[in-house]
Structures are given as C-alpha cells and as structure tokens.
Amino acid sequence: MKSVTLAVQAALLAATSLAGAAVAQDTNLDLQFAGALEFTDDGTLFVGDNYQGAIYAFDMSDAVAPAQVAPVNIGDIDVKIADVLGVPKSALAINDMAVHPISAEILVSVTRIGNFESAPAVVSINQGGAISILDLASFASQKQMLDHFPDQETTFRPRGLGQMPPLVRDEAKGNIKLASLAIMDMEFHGGELFVSGVAFDNFLSTLRRISYPFDGTQEAANVEMYHISHDQYETRAPIRAMSIHEIDGKPQLVAAYTCSPIVLIDLEEIVDGAKISARTLMDYGNGQPLDMVSYTLNGEETLFLTSNSRSPHVIPVASLNGAKAYMPEDFPRGGKSDLSPMMPVGDTGKAVMFDGMSMHIAPLGENLFVSLTRDMYTGSLNMDSNFNGFPNRLHNLVAEFDFPQYWADK
Amino acid sequence: MRLLKESLFALACWTVFLASPALATGGQLNLPITTSDRVSFVLGERSHDLSPQAVLQVYVGASSLCCDDKTPMSGTYGSEDGVVTFEPSFEFLEGQPYTVKTLGREMTEFVIAPDHTPNPPEILAIYPSGDMIPENTLRFYVQFSAPMAPHLSEKFIALVGADGTPDHEAFMSFKQELWNADRTRLTLLMDPGRIKRGVAQNVRLGPALIQTESYSLMVKEGWPSARGPMNASGFEKTFTATLPLRTRPTVDAWDVALPGRGTLDPISVTFDRSFDRFQTLRSISVKLPDGTPVEGEAMLEKSETVWRFVPDQAWDAAALELVVDSRLEDVAGNNFRETLDHTVGTDTPMPAHIVIPLLLDEQ
Numbered sequence: 001m002k003s004v005t006l007a008v009q010a011a012l013l014a015a016t017s018l019a020g021a022a023v024a025q026d027t028n029l030d031l032q033f034a035g036a037l038e039f040t041d042d043g044t045l046f047v048g049d050n051y052q053g054a055i056y057a058f059d060m061s062d063a064v065a066p067a068q069v070a071p072v073n074i075g076d077i078d079v080k081i082a083d084v085l086g087v088p089k090s091a092l093a094i095n096d097m098a099v100h101p102i103s104a105e106i107l108v109s110v111t112r113i114g115n116f117e118s119a120p121a122v123v124s125i126n127q128g129g130a131i132s133i134l135d136l137a138s139f140a141s142q143k144q145m146l147d148h149f150p151d152q153e154t155t156f157r158p159r160g161l162g163q164m165p166p167l168v169r170d171e172a173k174g175n176i177k178l179a180s181l182a183i184m185d186m187e188f189h190g191g192e193l194f195v196s197g198v199a200f201d202n203f204l205s206t207l208r209r210i211s212y213p214f215d216g217t218q219e220a221a222n223v224e225m226y227h228i229s230h231d232q233y234e235t236r237a238p239i240r241a242m243s244i245h246e247i248d249g250k251p252q253l254v255a256a257y258t259c260s261p262i263v264l265i266d267l268e269e270i271v272d273g274a275k276i277s278a279r280t281l282m283d284y285g286n287g288q289p290l291d292m293v294s295y296t297l298n299g300e301e302t303l304f305l306t307s308n309s310r311s312p313h314v315i316p317v318a319s320l321n322g323a324k325a326y327m328p329e330d331f332p333r334g335g336k337s338d339l340s341p342m343m344p345v346g347d348t349g350k351a352v353m354f355d356g357m358s359m360h361i362a363p364l365g366e367n368l369f370v371s372l373t374r375d376m377y378t379g380s381l382n383m384d385s386n387f388n389g390f391p392n393r394l395h396n397l398v399a400e401f402d403f404p405q406y407w408a409d410k
Numbered sequence: 411m412r413l414l415k416e417s418l419f420a421l422a423c424w425t426v427f428l429a430s431p432a433l434a435t436g437g438q439l440n441l442p443i444t445t446s447d448r449v450s451f452v453l454g455e456r457s458h459d460l461s462p463q464a465v466l467q468v469y470v471g472a473s474s475l476c477c478d479d480k481t482p483m484s485g486t487y488g489s490e491d492g493v494v495t496f497e498p499s500f501e502f503l504e505g506q507p508y509t510v511k512t513l514g515r516e517m518t519e520f521v522i523a524p525d526h527t528p529n530p531p532e533i534l535a536i537y538p539s540g541d542m543i544p545e546n547t548l549r550f551y552v553q554f555s556a557p558m559a560p561h562l563s564e565k566f567i568a569l570v571g572a573d574g575t576p577d578h579e580a581f582m583s584f585k586q587e588l589w590n591a592d593r594t595r596l597t598l599l600m601d602p603g604r605i606k607r608g609v610a611q612n613v614r615l616g617p618a619l620i621q622t623e624s625y626s627l628m629v630k631e632g633w634p635s636a637r638g639p640m641n642a643s644g645f646e647k648t649f650t651a652t653l654p655l656r657t658r659p660t661v662d663a664w665d666v667a668l669p670g671r672g673t674l675d676p677i678s679v680t681f682d683r684s685f686d687r688f689q690t691l692r693s694i695s696v697k698l699p700d701g702t703p704v705e706g707e708a709m710l711e712k713s714e715t716v717w718r719f720v721p722d723q724a725w726d727a728a729a730l731e732l733v734v735d736s737r738l739e740d741v742a743g744n745n746f747r748e749t750l751d752h753t754v755g756t757d758t759p760m761p762a763h764i765v766i767p768l769l770l771d772e773q
Contacts, residue, residue, distance in 0.1 A: 080480075080481050082470065083469065083470045083471075083480055083481045083482070083483065084481050084482075084483060084484045085483070085484065085499070085500055086468075086470055086483040086484075086498050086499075086500055086501075086502060086503065086506075086508070087470065087500075087503055087506065088470065088506065091503070112500055114500070114501070114503040114506075115445055115501060115503055115504060119500055121499075121500075131481055132484060133484045133499050
C-alpha cells in the first residue's frame with residue numbers, strides 16, 4: 001500500500017529509521033478493539049482501536065525475511081482462527097488484514113465474542129501456515145489518542161429499500177454505533193500516518209494526519225465531495241479505502257467511497273481545521289469499497305480496488321494524471337444508478353474477474369495477493385494466495401480445459 | 411457460588427484417570443470447572459521427558475470431530491514436578507464442547523456448564539431515597555440488580571394511597587419504557603400534567619401526591635429478569651409527601667466543606683434540597699482551572715442532599731473548580747434556569763455551567 005517514487009521512498013526510510021529508535025514502551029497495553037491495520041516499510045504495525053479512539057504502534061521491525069515469499073493457502077481460515085481462540089467460528093469477527101513487509105507474516109485483526117464479552121486479538125499466520133495469537137505486549141509500543149473522536153452512543157438510522165419496509169436485518173443496523181466508522185483506513189506516507197473516518201460530534205467525514213513516532217501532534221480536516229451517482233455533495237459518509245501516490249507531480253491521496261466515487265485529495269490540503277473539497281474523478285455507481293492496494297503490474301504502478309458488491313477494479317495510477325474533476329454542472333439533476341447510460345463516469349480502469357468475494361486483500365511479496373475469500377458455493381472463508389495478475393482459484397469454474405478429451409486431443 | 415464450585419471440584423468426577431498400558435504412561439487429567447480455570451495433567455512415572463504440547467493439547471469441538479487437521483487452542487504451558495498446566499489465551503466459553511488430547515492419543519471431552527444458578531434479580535433501591543419527598547416530585551428510579559424484561563412496568567408497579575387505592579394515572583405511559591442501556595434501571599416519570607397547576611390533567615384528576623399524605627410505591631413480586639426464568643421479589647417504598655418545591659435551585663444555598671491538600675478526604679457539598687440522583691452524579695465535577703477533570707469517585711448521601719467526591723490521588727493543586735451543569739434538576743424537575751412549573755417567558759438566562767472556585771489549604 002505504499003507509493004513508489006524514489007524520492008518518497010528515501011524520505012520514508014529516513015523517517016522510519018528515526019522512528020525505530022524513538023518508540024517508547026507503553027506500559028499499559030489496554031487495546032479494546034483491533035480494527036484497521038497498517039505497516040510501515042520497516043515493520044512498525046499500526047492498529048486502530050475504534051472503541052477507545054486510539055491508534056497503537058508496535059515496533060515489529062525485528063523480523064527475518066524468508067528466502068522467497070511463499071503463497072499461503074488455508075481452507076476454512078475462520079474456523080482455524082476460531083480454533084486457536086477457543087471459540088466456534090460464529091463467535092469470531094474479522095476486521096482487517098495486513099502483511100509484514102519483512103517476514104511476510106499475515107496479520108488478521110479480529111474480535112472474539114464469548115461469555116457476554118468481546119475481546120480484541122491480532123492473529124499471525126506465518127509463511128509455514130502456522131496460526132498463533134500475536135503477543136502484542138512483547139513489542140515496544142506507542143499509543144496516540146485521537147482528537148475529536150465522535151460520541152459512542154449515536155447509532156445508524158435504519159431504512160428499508162424504496163417503498164419496501166425494513167427487514168429485521170435492516171433494523172439491526174440501528175444498533176450499530178456511528179463511531180464504528182471512526183477509523184476506516186490508514187496509510188503511512190513520508191513519516192506520517194493518514195487516517196480516514198468520521199469525527200467530531202456531528203460525524204463529519206475526516207482525514208487526519210499524525211506524525212510518527214507519535215509526539216501528540218495531529219491534524220484533522222473535514223472532507224466534502226461531489227457524489228455523482230447520488231447527485232449531492234456528501235460530508236458524512238467516510239473514505240472507505242485509500243492509497244497515496246504521486247499524481248500530476250505531487251503526492252495525492254486516492255480515495256474510494258461507497259456507491260462508488262473515486263476522488264483525489266492533495267496532501268497539502270490536509271491541514272488542521274480545513275474543509276477540503278475533494279476532486280471527483282470517477283464514479284462507478286452502486287457498491288461499497290473494501291480495500292485499495294497498490295502494486296506493480298507489468299512494470300506499472302497499479303491500484304487493485306475491491307468491493308463488497310462489484311468486481312474488483314484495476315486502475316493504472318498513471319491514468320489519473322490530468323484526469324477531469326467532475327462537478328454538478330456536468331450532469332443533469334437526479335440520482336444515477338449503475339443502469340444509467342451515464343454510468344460509470346470517468347472510469348480509467350478495468351473490472352476484473354474474482355471468483356468469490358474478497359473480504360480483505362493485501363499484497364504478499366512482490367508477485368502475490370493474499371485474500372480472505374468467501375466461496376460463492378460453500379460459503380466457506382478461505383485464505384488464498386495467488387499471482388496478482390490473475391488473483392483467482394479455478395475450482396468453481398468449469399471451462400473447456402476441464403474436459404479430459406480436450407487434453408487427449410492435444 | 412464460588413464455594414459451591416470449589417466443593418464440586420473437591421468431590422468431583424472432573425478428575426479423569428488415564429491408563430495406557432501399552433505405553434505405560436498413565437496420568438491424571440484435571441479439567442476446568444469455571445471458564446477461567448486451567449487444564450492440568452499429572453504425569454505418570456515414565457513420561458516426564460515429553461514436551462508440554464505432547465502431554466496435552468486443547469481443541470475446540472466435540473471429541474468425535476477431533477483432531478485431524480485442527481489447530482489447538484492458543485495458550486500458555488507450564489511444567490513443574492511432573493504436572494503440566496495449560497492456561498488458554500482467552501477464557502473458555504460456557505456451553506462450548508472442548509476436547510483435550512493427552513499423550514497424543516487419549517481424547518477427553520468437556521463442557522463448562524452455563525452458570526444457571528445466579529441470584530434472582532433484586533430491587534436494590536427506589537430513588538428519591540428519602541421517606542419525605544415533595545408532592546411535586548417528577549421522577550422515581552427503580553434500581554435492579556440485573557437486566558430485566560421490558561414492557562412490564564404497568565403490570566408490576568403501582569402508586570398506592572394510604573387507603574390502599576392504586577392511582578393508575580400517576581405515571582406517564584409511553585410506548586417505550588425509560589430504561590438505562592443495560593436495562594437495570596427504570597425511570598418512572600410522574601405525569602407532568604398532574605403536577606403543573608391549571609393544566610388539563612391537574613384540573614381533572616388533581617395532583618397524584620398531596621402534602622402530608624402517605625403513599626407506597628409498590629413493585630409486585632414476579633418481575634422476570636432479561637436473561638432467564640428468575641423473578642424478582644416484591645419491593646415497597648413508603649413515603650410521605652411534603653410541601654412542593656417550586657423555586658429554582660441556587661448554589662448560593664449550598665454548603666461546601668473542603669479537604670486539606672495532601673489528603674484523600676472528600677469534598678462534601680450539602681444541598682438545600684434533594685436533587686435527581688443520576689443527573690447529579692454526572693452533572694457535578696471537580697476540575698483544575700485549566701479544565702482538566704480531577705479523577706475520583708462521586709457519591710450521594712442523606713436522601714440525595716449530600717454530594718461527596720473522593721479523589722483517586724491525594725489533593726495536590728490549591729485552586730480547584732466545582733463545575734455544575736445548570737440543567738441539573740432537583741427531585742421536582744426544577745433546574746438552575748427555570749422551575750418545571752413556570753409561566754412562559756420567565757426563564758432566567760444562565761450559563762451552561764456554574765463554576766464554584768475552591769481553594770484548598772495545606773493540611
């Protein structure tokens with residue numbers, strides 16, 4: 001999830017070597033929720049705690065790289081993680097996944113539910129496929145409380161669909177706290193941690209930048225964007241997934257929103273108290289983004305964007321240079337769903353095949369993606385590692401090649 | 411409860427003797443009784459060289475499903491004097507089957523039974539706690555010891571006059587009862603229409619409480635708890651109504667007793683009247699002049715007429731502030747800005763917080 005220009009990498013190295021020395025041991029490790037995960041290139045792990053409104057940093061830089069990064073494939077990964085945590089899989093919620101940049105350990109943040117309590121854990125899956133609970137207390141750590149953390153009481157307002165009344169599961173949304181959106185995604189760039197989510201008492205979409213090692217300073221700016229398919233300016237729904245890249249000659253944040261705009265934000269605009277107007281470059285229409293990972297495909301810096309309801313999108317970063325920023329006057333008034341002849345707008349990428357649904361995806365070494373993939377037919381959740389040019393398994397696909405006669409004729 | 415479990419442990423069939431003649435590695439397995447217990451295994455004579463993991467591993471699920479292709483539970487092993495212990499990273503779950511594999515072959519299944527013998531729910535208190543309360547009292551709180559089943563208050567609660575006649579229209583009736591988040595505290599709101607003079611309910615039915623008369627707030631036996639079949643026993647709070655409270659509270663009428671610096675003695679504030687218990691506990695705080703709150707425990711005593719605050723750490727700063735939310739209400743719903751029963755347009759402008767400077771002396 002790192003940008004790749006050489007200048008930026010150099011700055012990153014300088015900043016992070018300093019970081020390793022200055023991390024202070026936090027004697028009171030009171031993590032209450034293990035949510036969003038992010039690694040620095042030298043192995044510092046950030047963990048977002050949405051219950052406390054805090055971000056933890058763990059110095060995991062003391063790691064050994066494998067001779068070669070191997071694919072890790074584990075069927076029924078949720079059952080196996082639950083086994084290690086001592087619960088059935090129904091008592092496990094998976095929150096995020098990240099890969100250690102040196103050891104290639106795969107970390108999964110989870111919530112373990114049981115005996116009327118929930119407990120956080122970060123589970124590690126090593127290159128040999130062994131699953132264990134990461135002993136977070138064994139690492140030097142730092143904790144940064146977030147300013148303007150929203151209240152812990154307000155919940156979503158349930159809605160049905162059009163004229164249809166809400167179902168039980170629609171109503172259940174009314175039990176979910178808006179604060180669960182307070183830390184959505186984190187990106188480390190140039191010695192700073194960028195965090196998207198909602199903040200302030202009125203739950204505004206917010207981008208924070210926090211220098212690391214944490215020194216108590218943090219900046220928070222509100223983000224507004226024109227949402228083409230909804231035909232409105234939106235100020236609340238937060239950025240779901242993001243990545244930072246050199247675009248039009250300066251570092252910019254590429255951000256994905258629900259239903260499904262892609263916007264650009266100049267990092268220079270993210271200053272404390274600012275009201276940022278993001279530039280809307282694309283809008284696919286409906287769907288909710290999950291992860292945006294950055295990788296190299298055919299020598300080109302590329303983004304792989306997953307969604308809970310659309311095919312993954314592969315976007316060449318270079319295609320965002322000079323892209324048009326869309327405004328309300330570019331369209332007739334009214335909402336535009338997928339089916340509108342105007343949609344998608346500004347799309348410079350490609351929707352690609354993905355068998356099943358990726359709940360979380362992350363680069364594993366230079367050539368692989370590791371994904372927690374929900375199998376369409378069995379409902380099982382599997383950890384699959386595949387070549388990033390075609391990140392699929394084929395067991396559910398029946399094609400000409402599956403006929404023995406095809407090979408006999410060869 | 412704890413005693414019961416310990417005596418069970420002493421008696422019980424939870425110790426399993428294993429004998430594997432072929433290996434001559436018998437031993438004694440001790441299974442957990444509560445969710446926080448460890449699993450231990452007392453090794454036989456000839457098996458002391460085994461690694462703790464080879465002696466015992468714990469798996470989620472029934473023994474019939476164990477344990478090919480399964481990962482054992484994470485936990486910490488100990489080994490001393492021929493006893494291997496396993497403490498799971500997280501507590502065991504009640505009602506979940508687990509299987510212990512010992513010496514690589516014996517499977518022993520166990521389930522920690524859900525604790526079905528909790529104490530029945532109780533009513534701990536009804537507030538205001540005094541036995542003399544103003545006739546225009548606005549709220550009563552019923553404090554339970556456990557989460558309770560909702561939508562039953564009209565069935566179980568009644569305000570009864572001295573002659574035994576229940577008043578079925580004393581409390582406001584809402585679609586939704588007024589519970590706290592974990593449903594252990596119910597708020598009963600007296601119908602303000604009965605309290606406010608000259609409005610329809612007041613004219614038609616008269617006030618629910620009349621000064622000098624005695625009443626009982628009765629909670630019938632049998633209110634079920636939220637989690638199970640246990641019911642609460644009955645509760646009765648008897649009180650006498652006194653003169654109505656129809657003035658705004660003012661901190662000028664409060665008597666503040668200060669502790670010495672370096673002590674853990676409380677700040678003690680004596681009010682001129684009873685305040686709403688749960689509002690008071692969240693509406694009064696002690697702060698440093700820069701706004702930093704002082705951590706400590708607040709409590710209410712003497713029928714909610716005395717507020718005491720004990721700091722977590724000995725008093726250090728000389729200058730402190732007692733900060734009072736001006737929306738804080740007395741038991742009759744009068745706050746620092748307005749009385750509950752006031753003429754339209756007579757609110758008194760008042761800041762959101764009233765600050766009382768405090769100066770502590772050296773001990």
